Every structure is written in C-alpha cells, then in structure tokens.
Amino acid sequence: MSDHAALVELIEPEVKALGFDLVRVKLFGSGEDRTLQVMAERPDTRQLVIEDCAAISRRLSDVLDEADPIEEAYRLEVSSPGIDRPLTRLHDFADWAGHEVRITVDEAVEGRKTLKGILGGLDGEAILLSDAKTGDVRIAFENINGAKLVLTDALIRATMPLSTTGADEIETEE
Structure with a gap:
C-alpha cells in the first residue's frame, strides 16, 4: 500500500488527532536509504518544536508498524516545513x-x-x-x-x- 494517497489517508488522521495540520507526506530514496518524510505544523503558529516532532513520530511509528504500508525498510522523518516551505495545499x-x-x-x-x-x-x-x-x-x-x-x-x-x-x-x- 505504498501509494501516496493511501499513506496520506493513514497518516493525516493521526497528525490531526494530535492537533497538527499535515503539510506533506513524501516517500523517497531506495534500498537502505528510503525515507518517509512527514511535514506538519501547528495551525495557530505554523511552527513545530522538537517535542511536537517527537510526539508525531511516536504516534506514527505505532500506526505504521501495525499497518505496515511500505514493503521495503524505510526511515521515518518528521519535521516542520521550514521557512522556505513547500506549498502543497x-x-x-x-x-x-x-x-x-x-x-x-x-x-x-x-x-x-x-x-x-x-x-x-x-x-x-x-x-x-x-x-x-x-x-x-x-x-x-x-x-x-x-x-x-x-x-x-x-x-x-x-x-x-x-x-x-x-x-x-x-x-x-x-
């Protein structure tokens, strides 16, 4: 199930349940260097602090481990969109x-x-x-x-x- 829409459907409700907005989900790389990047932000500040990233990462790790949507091994990366952010919505x-x-x-x-x-x-x-x-x-x-x-x-x-x-x-x- 590693198609993009299915990943977003799995991830977005979990991010929202923690009070954040999902900005982007991107799966890139190959082999041992595969990364699932999740960008999120607080709706009121458009920022994310390290504790927010950790909370999202813990929540998503549990959900992703259970659903196992990506066949290959990958690294989960949770981050803020940053200053020069992507515009996705x-x-x-x-x-x-x-x-x-x-x-x-x-x-x-x-x-x-x-x-x-x-x-x-x-x-x-x-x-x-x-x-x-x-x-x-x-x-x-x-x-x-x-x-x-x-x-x-x-x-x-x-x-x-x-x-x-x-x-x-x-x-x-x-």
Missing part, C-alpha cells in the same frame, strides 16, 4: 500571497515548466503569479508538480519565531 497559495515562489508544472504555462515570481493568491482553484519573465499568469492547481517559497528577507521577517526563549543560552564545550 490550495489554501497555502492564498496564505502566502505576496511572497516569492518557485513553481514547477506538469504542462507548460506560457511556454515554461518552471515559473518564479510573486504569489498573487487564488482565483477559484487557479494560482495567480506575477512571473518575473512572462508577467501575470494563472496556473491550475492540478497542473502544479511542485511549489516552494523562495527564501527572502521578507519571508524571514514573516516567519520569525513567536518565541526566542533560550536562543541566547547556547552552551559550548571548551
């Missing part, structure tokens, strides 16, 4: 409007399969983008192969941690 494109994004598509848009520009939000199920080379374009959500925010100063400011407690308490060994 339709509402992500509205939420991150105004930020720079790189989008790859299955079928060319304006003769291009990779577009980069400022995200303009949504028009129904179409993503609006001010592409640096082709101008304003509409991209059907189902045509998107991958989308990721581009790391910029504006994005860093928009994603500053809510708490920096302990950030200046780094201990080093001499």
